[in-house]
Each structure stands twice: as C-alpha cells, then as structure tokens.
Amino acid sequence: MKRTMILLLFLLVTLAISFAQSEVDVWQFNPETGEWDMNAGNARALTSMPTQGSCNKVNWEILITTEAQIAQWCKWEINGTKWTWFVRKPGDYYTNSVYFFLQSNGDVVLSATGFSDLEYYIPDQGVNRFIETYWFVTPDPGVVPGIDDWTRAEEVNGSILVEDSLALHEGLRAYLWNRIKVVECNSACIYRDSGTITITLKNQKPWITDDGDYVEPLTQFVTTLR
Amino acid sequence: MKKFTLITLIAILGSMLFALVDDPIEKKVLAYEGDPANARAFYSAPTGGSCNKAVWAFDIKVEAQIAQWISWSIGGTKWTWFVRKPGEYFADCIEFSVKSNSDVGFTFSEFHDLEYTLGATASVNPIIPVWYNFGSILTDVLPPNNPNPWFPAEELNSVKTYIEDSEMLHNGWVTKLWTRIKVVECNSASTYRATGNVTITLLNQKPWIIPETGEYVPDLKAHVK
Numbered sequence: 001m002k003r004t005m006i007l008l009l010f011l012l013v014t015l016a017i018s019f020a021q022s023e024v025d026v027w028q029f030n031p032e033t034g035e036w037d038m039n040a041g042n043a044r045a046l047t048s049m050p051t052q053g054s055c056n057k058v059n060w061e062i063l064i065t066t067e068a069q070i071a072q073w074c075k076w077e078i079n080g081t082k083w084t085w086f087v088r089k090p091g092d093y094y095t096n097s098v099y100f101f102l103q104s105n106g107d108v109v110l111s112a113t114g115f116s117d118l119e120y121y122i123p124d125q126g127v128n129r130f131i132e133t134y135w136f137v138t139p140d141p142g143v144v145p146g147i148d149d150w151t152r153a154e155e156v157n158g159s160i161l162v163e164d165s166l167a168l169h170e171g172l173r174a175y176l177w178n179r180i181k182v183v184e185c186n187s188a189c190i191y192r193d194s195g196t197i198t199i200t201l202k203n204q205k206p207w208i209t210d211d212g213d214y215v216e217p218l219t220q221f222v223t224t225l226r
Numbered sequence: 227m228k229k230f231t232l233i234t235l236i237a238i239l240g241s242m243l244f245a246l247v248d249d250p251i252e253k254k255v256l257a258y259e260g261d262p263a264n265a266r267a268f269y270s271a272p273t274g275g276s277c278n279k280a281v282w283a284f285d286i287k288v289e290a291q292i293a294q295w296i297s298w299s300i301g302g303t304k305w306t307w308f309v310r311k312p313g314e315y316f317a318d319c320i321e322f323s324v325k326s327n328s329d330v331g332f333t334f335s336e337f338h339d340l341e342y343t344l345g346a347t348a349s350v351n352p353i354i355p356v357w358y359n360f361g362s363i364l365t366d367v368l369p370p371n372n373p374n375p376w377f378p379a380e381e382l383n384s385v386k387t388y389i390e391d392s393e394m395l396h397n398g399w400v401t402k403l404w405t406r407i408k409v410v411e412c413n414s415a416s417t418y419r420a421t422g423n424v425t426i427t428l429l430n431q432k433p434w435i436i437p438e439t440g441e442y443v444p445d446l447k448a449h450v451k
Contacts, residue, residue, distance in 0.1 A: 020302075021302075022301070022302070024317050024318035024319065024320075025317070025318035026315055026316070026317050026318070027315065027316050027317075027368070028313050028314065028315050029313065029314040029315070029369075036316075036368060036369065041310075042309065042310045042311040042313055042315075043307055043308065043309040043310065043311075043313065043315045043409075044307070044308045045305055045306065045307045045308070045315075045317035045318075045405075046305070046306050046308075047301060047302030047304065047305055047306075047320050048302050048303075048304045048306065049302055049303045049304045050299070050300055050301050050302050050303065051299070051300055051303055052297075052298060052299035052300065053296070053297075053298055053299075053426075054295075054296065054297040054298070055295070055296070055440040056293045056294065056295050056296075056428070056431065056435045056440035056441075057428075057437070057438065057439060057440035058427060058428045058431045058435070058437035058438070058440075059425055059426070059427050059428075059437065059438075060296070060298070060425065060426040060427075061423055061424070061425050061426075062300060062303060062423070062424040062425075062426070063303055063421055063422070063423055064303050064304075064337075064403075064421065064422050064423070064424055065303065065304040065305070065419065065420070065421040065422075066304075066305045066307070066340060066356055066405055066407070066419070066420055066421075067304065067305065067306045067307065067340070067417060067418070067419040067420075068306075068307040068309055068340050068354050068407055068409065068417070068418045068419070069306065069307065069308050069309065069416075069417045069418075070309050070354075070409060070413055070414070070415050070416060070417070070418065071308070071309060071310045071311075071415055072415035073310060073311050073312070073415075103411070105312075105350075105411065105412075105413060105414050105415050106414055106415035106416075164349075164350060164414050165350065166350050166412065169350050169351075169411050169412045169414075170411070170412075201415075203414070203415045203416070204415070205308075205415065207308055208310070212310075214308065214310075218308060221306075221308070222304075222306045223306075224304075225419070226304075226419075226421045
C-alpha cells in the first residue's frame with residue numbers, strides 16, 4: 001500500500017514537472033517608431049514541457065515545438081451612423097453613401113435588427129405616422145442604385161455570413177445608401193428610426209473573453225500537443 | 227634439432243602462461259563521493275621475482291579512462307503563443323544549460339515555419355514564419371543591432387555547431403533560446419504549429435561505452451591495455 005502511494009506520488013510529481021509552464025516576456029515590433037515594445041499586450045507566450053538528461057549516452061534528441069494560437073481580430077469602421085434629413089416638400093429622395101469597412105481573419109456574421117420605416121417621434125400623433133424607408137448596399141463606390149435596387153427597411157433585418165477569405169483579410173468596403181419617400185400625408189415634424197447592426201466574430205479562441213481580453217489564467221490553454 | 231624444438235615449446239607454453247596470468251581482474255569500487263556504479267576498476271599486469279638479486283624495480287601504473295559525460299537541461303521544449311493581433315513578435319527565452327567534459331555537437335532537423343493545424347486549405351495564409359536565436363541577454367538578439375543572427379526555421383536545419391571542451395563547458399555552459407514569429411493579416415484565426423528536433427552529440431565518447439544507452443560494453447576488460 002505504502003509502495004503504491006509512493007509510486008503514485010512519483011508519477012504525479014513527474015507529470016507536474018513535465019507540464020510546468022511559465023510565461024515569458026514578449027517584444028513587438030512597432031513599425032511607427034522602428035522600436036521593439038515590450039509586453040505591448042497583443043501577444044503572450046508561455047513555455048512548457050521542460051526536459052533534461054544526464055549520462056554517457058552519445059546522442060540525445062530533443063523535440064522543440066513552437067505553436068501560435070491566433071485569435072480572431074476585427075477592424076471595422078463606419079463614417080456615419082446617423083442620417084438626418086431636412087425635407088421641405090414631399091418627394092422620393094435618396095442620398096449618397098455612408099462608407100463601411102470590415103476586416104477580419106475569420107468568419108464574421110453581420111446581423112441587422114430593429115430596422116423599419118421612420119416613425120413620427122411623438123406617439124399617437126401625425127396624419128401618416130410613417131415615412132417609407134429603403135436601403136441599398138454596394139461594394140462599388142461608383143454604382144448608383146436604380147429604382148428597383150432598393151430594399152425596404154424591414155427586409156434589411158436578418159443575418160449574413162461573411163466567410164473567411166483573402167478579401168476579408170484585406171478589408172471589405174461597402175457603401176450604404178438611404179432613401180425616404182415623403183408623402184403629402186406626412187405631417188410636419190420629426191420622424192426617426194434606429195436599427196442595430198451587430199458584428200459577431202465566429203471563430204474566436206476560447207482564451208479570449210467577450211470583451212476581447214485574455215482569459216486568466218492563460219496556462220490552462222497550453223497543451224502537450226506537438 | 228631436438229634442443230631447438232624443446233626451446234620453442236617452452237617459449238610457447240611460457241607465453242600462454244603469462245597471458246593466462248595477465249587476465250584483468252575486476253575489483254569492487256567504493257566511493258566517498260558519487261555513485262560507485264559510475265566507475266569500474268581492473269587490475270592486471272602482475273609481475274614477480276624470486277632469486278638473490280639485490281635490487282628489484284618494477285613499475286606501478288594507474289590508468290583512468292574517463293568517459294565523456296553530459297548533463298543538460300532545457301526549461302521548456304514548447305512555446306505557445308497567444309496572439310490577439312497581427313504583428314512581429316519575439317519572446318523571452320527558454321534557458322538551456324549543458325555541462326560536459328569534452329566537445330559537444332549540436333545538429334538541428336525538421337525545423338520549419340508554423341503551419342495551420344487544420345490543413346493547408348483552411349486558412350487564407352496557412353504559414354507563419356518563425357525564427358530562432360541563441361543569446362544570454364536581450365541585447366544579443368534585439369534587432370536591429372543584434373550580434374547573434376536570427377535563423378529562419380528552415381536554415382536552422384543546416385546549422386552544425388559544437389562547443390569545444392573548456393573549463394566553461396565543464397562548469398556548465400548556459401544560453402537561452404529565443405523565438406520570433408511574424409503574424410500577418412492573412413493568417414486566419416486558428417492554431418499553427420511546428421516541431422523540430424535538436425540532437426546533442428558527445429563527440430569524444432570512449433569505445434567502451436554503448437553509444438545508444440551510455441552503459442558499459444559487456445566485455446569491458448577487453449579495453450584494459
């Protein structure tokens with residue numbers, strides 16, 4: 001019994017030593033200054049699986065493994081999140097585009113919710129409380145939408161998957177156009193609608209929190225895979 | 227003729243007898259320090275005299291054949307990077323120490339850039355370049371004025387180097403291994419990995435050591451001269 005315990009303890013200690021991990025400092029090249037910044041936070045590195053030998057054997061082989069786990073990152077920009085129309089008379093109007101940029105290294109889902117026609121902002125007032133609203137999206141900055149190219153606001157709601165691709169890595173551009181149809185029944189006032197676009201990274205690593213920080217302790221994500 | 231035959235016979239028998247008597251005998255080894263199993267001792271070349279000569283002289287020899295030994299350790303054999311954004315990074319080191327009593331050689335094989343672990347088609351760019359370096363302190367490896375060159379993984383495979391027998395090696399030679407990666411925007415989110423092989427070779431091992439195990443050869447006394 002005592003012997004089994006000692007053997008078990010020995011095995012546990014051996015296992016613990018073989019899987020010992022330690023975090024090391026990381027330097028990142030800063031292209032703006034030409035310097036190497038220490039522990040800037042965008043990459044962390046841990047070493048593990050130490051080994052050793054001591055005797056007269058002539059050849060010793062040591063396996064050295066480098067593994068990089070790359071998190072999904074996303075860079076996006078939209079140069080306007082609000083259109084404000086000043087309409088003097090009824091008419092069918094559309095406006096030049098807002099620029100949207102999206103860059104990532106994995107699948108991204110774009111979801112739109114809450115899009116609808118503009119609504120008279122004071123409840124229970126207005127002869128016609130709604131202004132028909134349409135959207136048009138194009139990757140080509142030179143394209144001007146035709147009359148049949150528009151999508152009614154409510155039909156914009158839903159999701160699309162932007163698959164991992166070279167184009168996405170390099171950055172996708174889209175131009176959003178907006179159209180409103182103001183009719184004579186729309187009373188003079190303010191009409192408004194707010195929709196939400198949600199960008200979701202689909203291939204995020206488990207060691208990244210929902211806020212984009214590292215999960216602690218990071219050591220739990222170090223494996224013995226070679 | 228008869229006399230000559232008799233002399234020849236005596237000479238042959240004498241040399242056979244001498245050879246029989248000079249069979250090395252292994253003796254028990256004790257140790258004040260260290261493990262007695264790490265040394266073995268034989269005595270041989272007996273001699274003697276028997277007559278009325280006034281002065282006798284004979285040599286006493288002690289010969290110690292010292293095998294090459296090594297004691298080495300490496301603080302880690304795996305680097306795991308957790309990269310949040312593209313960039314060029316290098317990491318502080320893994321400490322490597324080696325202690326030996328003669329020349330020690332190093333060769334490298336199968337080092338290559340990190341590859342996407344799910345297959346080449348699953349990433350926009352399935353390769354992450356990796357470099358390795360050796361140096362005791364940061365300034366040895368810090369670009370752009372680093373005196374020690376960074377080796378691209380594949381070039382490391384052609385490096386053959388050795389540490390010469392020296393007091394420094396006997397006392398323990400210590401260096402650090404550094405790694406550097408360049409993650410670009412085309413690397414999809416996932417895991418990339420590469421494994422290489424470092425071989426340490428004892429360059430002056432004795433013939434009475436089995437190279438593969440470091441144990442004594444079975445017929446050790448054949449090496450007594």
